[in-house]
Amino acid sequence: MLELYQFELSHYCEKVRLILDYKGLPYRKVEVTPGIGQLDLYRLSGQRQVPVLKDGAEVIADSTAIAKYLDQHYPERPIIPTDPKQRALCFVMEEWADESIGLNARKVMIGAFSQSAAFRRAFLPSSTPDFLRTVVDSVPPEALEVLGMGAGFGPDAVKAARQTMQQNLESLCVLLQDSSYLLGEEPTLADFAVAALTMYVKFPAGAYLKLPEALKGMGVPGLADNPAYDLFWVWRDRLYATYRKVGIPGESTATSGTGPTSINIE
Template identity: 60%
Template sequence: MLELYQFEVSQYSEKVRLILDYKGLEYRKIEVTPGIGQLELYKMSGQRQVPVLKDGDTIVTDSTEIAFYLDRKYPEKPIIPTDPLLRGQCLLIEEWADESIGIKGRIAFIGALNQNPNFRTSMLPKEVPDFLKTLVGAVPGDLLSMLGTGAGFGPDAVKEATKALKQDLEALSLILQNRPYLVGDEPTLADLAVAGLSVILKQPGGDYLDIPDALKGKGIPGLADNTAYDTFFLWRDRFYMDYRKPLSSKGQGEAPPTTIDIE
């Protein structure tokens, strides 16, 4: 069986999970423990980042390379068009989504954590004691923003990322107003990348990710709750209903992630 080494909350891992579900491929999720688990992952794959796909003796890193590999190895329900124009549009949008929604979304997400105590505490696992959640929520947002400046997550970076994402969501909403998919009449890697990566902006409402129920359907304030982008998020949620298998699908969906030691 295919094995996906991942972080459950990683938007790039979600991009690959959505591709696997769309193609109807069975796979096992293996949660990588930050730190020591990433060192073990390096021994196996030569790098520390997730996602990593293991298919027998074949190891594939990077979400885009995994997508290309899956389309070559498992050509049923292809995700990369053969028509030159559609293929070019698909690859262009996929690359844009990685760089814009993926990277800028992460910056805006961290900015939202810094500035919104309620959003920050809602991200904590439900097992965290209430008193600790209170302490986390009480940390001044300005202090967190100052600490994040040196790492590229300061107020100016967050502002620019959020501004760019608003333009991106407006553009996606306009494109999807009167068409079912971003490229052509069938789902492609462009749709799968945009839909999967967008979980960093707003979590889908269904039972697709092993996250607290309070987070489902929630996201970055100012983006996830802005009605101007309803067209996009409604499209994304319909896409999930059509192609993403819920955790509760016994025998056909994925199980919650299993943490194991990597040999």
């Protein structure tokens, strides 16, 4: 069986999960524990980033490389067009999704986390004691902004990312006005990349991911709930309902070894 070494809340891993579900390929998730699980991942793939796909003796790192591998070795329900121009457009749009949507979605989510107590509360498990919820509510946004600046996610960076995401969502709404998918009437890699990489802007509402219940369907205020972008969110929800499987595949956790105490999500 295919094995996906992953981080559950990585939107790049979600891109691979969407593709696997679309192709109807059974797989087992191997959750990579930050730090202690990364040594095994390095031994397996020669690097520490997720996602990594293991198919027998084959080990493939990077979500784009995995998508190409799956289309070549499991050609049923192809996701990469054969027409040269459509193929080129597909790869351009996927790269745009990876580099613009993926990176800026992360920044606007962190900005919303800093500014919205409701968003912070949604990340807490349902079993969180009331006093801890009160502590989370009482953290001043200014304190979180200072922490964000140290990680490169200060107010200016978040503002620029928000403007870029607004432009991205506007463009996607235009592209989807007269077609079922971004490149026509059949889904491609571009569609799955865009759908997955907007996860941080608005989390899927269904039981697709291991998320706190309060977080399902929640998103960045002004982007996830703006009527101007309804066409896109309805499209994404329909893509999920059509192709993403509900439920959690067999899962294990990569925990042996020692290593760095952070994980790079790619």
